[in-house]
Amino acid sequence: MPLGDEHPLAMGKFNPPSSLRVTAMKPTYEVSSDSSGKTSSSTSPASQTSSGETSSYPTSSVDKLSSTSCNPNDKAHRNAPGPRASLRTHTSQPEDVGSKASFADWDGKSLDQEANRSTVGSMFHGSNRTITPNDSVSMRNAYRKPYLIVPDTSKKSKYEDRLTRLGYVERLSDIDGKRHYRIVLDIDKELEEDRVHAGSMTISLSSSNLFILNKDGLQPKLASDLEEFNNGLLQVKKSPISGFGVFAVRDLERLTPVLIERELFNANSFDLYQKLDTLTKEQMIAYQTLHGHQRSSSEDIRAAIWRTNRFSIGLGGSVFLVGSRFNHACKGSNNVDYSFDWKKRCMVFVTQKKVPAGSELFIRYGSDPHHLFLTWGFRCACGHCTGITEEECEAIKPAWGEGNDFTMW
Numbered sequence: 001m002p003l004g005d006e007h008p009l010a011m012g013k014f015n016p017p018s019s020l021r022v023t024a025m026k027p028t029y030e031v032s033s034d035s036s037g038k039t040s041s042s043t044s045p046a047s048q049t050s051s052g053e054t055s056s057y058p059t060s061s062v063d064k065l066s067s068t069s070c071n072p073n074d075k076a077h078r079n080a081p082g083p084r085a086s087l088r089t090h091t092s093q094p095e096d097v098g099s100k101a102s103f104a105d106w107d108g109k110s111l112d113q114e115a116n117r118s119t120v121g122s123m124f125h126g127s128n129r130t131i132t133p134n135d136s137v138s139m140r141n142a143y144r145k146p147y148l149i150v151p152d153t154s155k156k157s158k159y160e161d162r163l164t165r166l167g168y169v170e171r172l173s174d175i176d177g178k179r180h181y182r183i184v185l186d187i188d189k190e191l192e193e194d195r196v197h198a199g200s201m202t203i204s205l206s207s208s209n210l211f212i213l214n215k216d217g218l219q220p221k222l223a224s225d226l227e228e229f230n231n232g233l234l235q236v237k238k239s240p241i242s243g244f245g246v247f248a249v250r251d252l253e254r255l256t257p258v259l260i261e262r263e264l265f266n267a268n269s270f271d272l273y274q275k276l277d278t279l280t281k282e283q284m285i286a287y288q289t290l291h292g293h294q295r296s297s298s299e300d301i302r303a304a305i306w307r308t309n310r311f312s313i314g315l316g317g318s319v320f321l322v323g324s325r326f327n328h329a330c331k332g333s334n335n336v337d338y339s340f341d342w343k344k345r346c347m348v349f350v351t352q353k354k355v356p357a358g359s360e361l362f363i364r365y366g367s368d369p370h371h372l373f374l375t376w377g378f379r380c381a382c383g384h385c386t387g388i389t390e391e392e393c394e395a396i397k398p399a400w401g402e403g404n405d406f407t408m409w
């Protein structure tokens with residue numbers, strides 16, 4: 001089941017207001033490459049969020065012009081090595097019929113002939129074997145995909161399109177005596193992967209300065225480093241509430257993504273040990289640094305850790321090595337919410353309020369202190385609830401009987 005009321009660390013779904021739109025200003029497109037084949041791509045203006053944050057567009061990868069084929073559906077040819085060029089467009093409206101892009105800044109004096117014997121001319125029908133600066137290029141048929149996703153799609157602006165990679169060029173009929181080309185642009189795959197979806201929010205990793213933590217196993221490499229984890233937005237350190245907690249490293253605006261983390265594993269009560277067996281030694285060491293509330297001295301600590309730290313994802317519970325360090329606060333006093341990106345299997349934590357530097361960041365595990373004690377065995381010290389008495393705790397404990405270890409969420 002998705003995150004929601006039945007979540008062991010249950011919270012409301014993250015639902016940014018419609019004002020949270022990332023809108024792009026008119027981009028000017030520029031794709032360039034050097035003779036080594038390394039290419040950079042940039043759009044000059046930054047995008048702006050409603051919260052006033054500014055973000056830059058990411059850089060793209062290698063431009064490749066097809067050397068032998070002009071068939072845009074021919075992927076093999078599109079990706080074949082060929083002449084590399086710089087393409088500078090002087091347009092902010094790529095779908096405009098009249099828009100033009102001019103070739104400029106060739107990496108050599110000429111693209112006539114390259115070492116691999118591909119020639120510029122071979123890319124085009126006809127006899128022309130050179131392209132000169134100021135040849136015009138029709139952007140009419142450029143293949144594009146939106147770069148930024150705006151929750152309110154009815155308001156989607158055409159300026160969100162971004163040309164990211166020069167993939168293929170075809171000579172068209174001359175217009176007014178000027179050579180005219182069609183460009184097919186492949187969208188850089190990395191850019192597609194650059195986006196993380198959290199509820200209705202789409203986060204561009206490159207503009208949020210975040211990366212997916214633990215995407216490739218364990219980062220940082222040492223498990224003990226996770227106890228001092230600091231990504232410039234938040235840090236893990238000892239909490240006055242209990243054990244470790246997560247704290248703002250600097251003043252944070254509302255709706256700032258502060259942590260994006262890949263799950264370590266997802267398990268249910270039947271396959272927990274199987275899943276634990278798949279962890280690397282390093283991951284297992286990190287896992288065992290997490291807090292585990294044992295309901296009895298006979299309870300296996302590994303199961304207790306899973307039960308204490310799991311987030312309900314689908315039919316199982318997922319563990320996050322840094323995300324597990326968030327402590328709980330009651331009654332809407334949590335300042336962070338979270339949402340799961342199913343495709344990338346990562347959790348995104350986003351501030352819900354302005355948070356001053358140094359403050360502890362809290363999520364919300366559950367509804368009330370009784371539920372918290374029953375499920376996780378702790379007496380809430382968040383300061384925003386009345387807590388529960390010693391007698392109430394004693395009355396709850398029998399419910400922790402054997403067999404309830406896995407099923408009680």
Ligand SMILES: C[S@@+](CC[C@H](N)C(=O)[O-])C[C@H]1O[C@@H](n2cnc3c(N)ncnc32)[C@H](O)[C@@H]1O
Nearest residue numbers: 242243244291324325326327328378380381382
């Ligand atoms: C998911 S872990 C959170 C990180 C934990 N403090 C640590 O040191 O790793 C959950 C545990 O943190 C403690 N905890 C979290 N929120 C708390 C709160 N509001 N009051 C008291 N203890 C809390 C409890 O021991 C709980 O079982």
